[in-house]
Amino acid sequence: MGGFLSWWDGVxxxxxxxxxxxxxxxxxxxxxxxxxxxxxxxDGALGNGIRLLRRALHRDQEPS
Known part of the structure; x- marks a missing residue:
C-alpha cells in the first residue's frame, strides 16, 4: 500500500x-x-433490482 501511495503522490x-x-x-x-x-x-444493478421487485409484486398479486 505504501508503494501505491508513494506513486499516487508523485502523480x-x-x-x-x-x-x-x-x-x-x-x-x-x-x-x-x-x-x-x-x-x-x-444501471445494471438497479435494473436487476427493479426486475426482482416486479417479480415479487407480481407473485403476491396472483390468485392462489
Whole structure:
C-alpha cells in the first residue's frame, strides 16, 4: 500500500505542476471513463433490482 501511495503522490505532484488546460485534458477522459463505468454498473444493478421487485409484486398479486 505504501508503494501505491508513494506513486499516487508523485502523480499528484506532477499533475499539479501542469497548466490548467493540460490538467483538464488529462483528467477529463479519466473522469469520464470512470463515470461511465459507474453508471453502467448502477444501471445494471438497479435494473436487476427493479426486475426482482416486479417479480415479487407480481407473485403476491396472483390468485392462489
Amino acid at each position: 499528484e505532484l506532477w499533475l499539479s505542476g501542469l497548466g490548467f488546460v493540460v490538467q483538464t485534458a488529462i483528467v477529463m477522459p479519466v473522469v469520464l471513463v470512470l463515470a461511465y463505468g459507474i453508471a453502467v454498473l448502477l
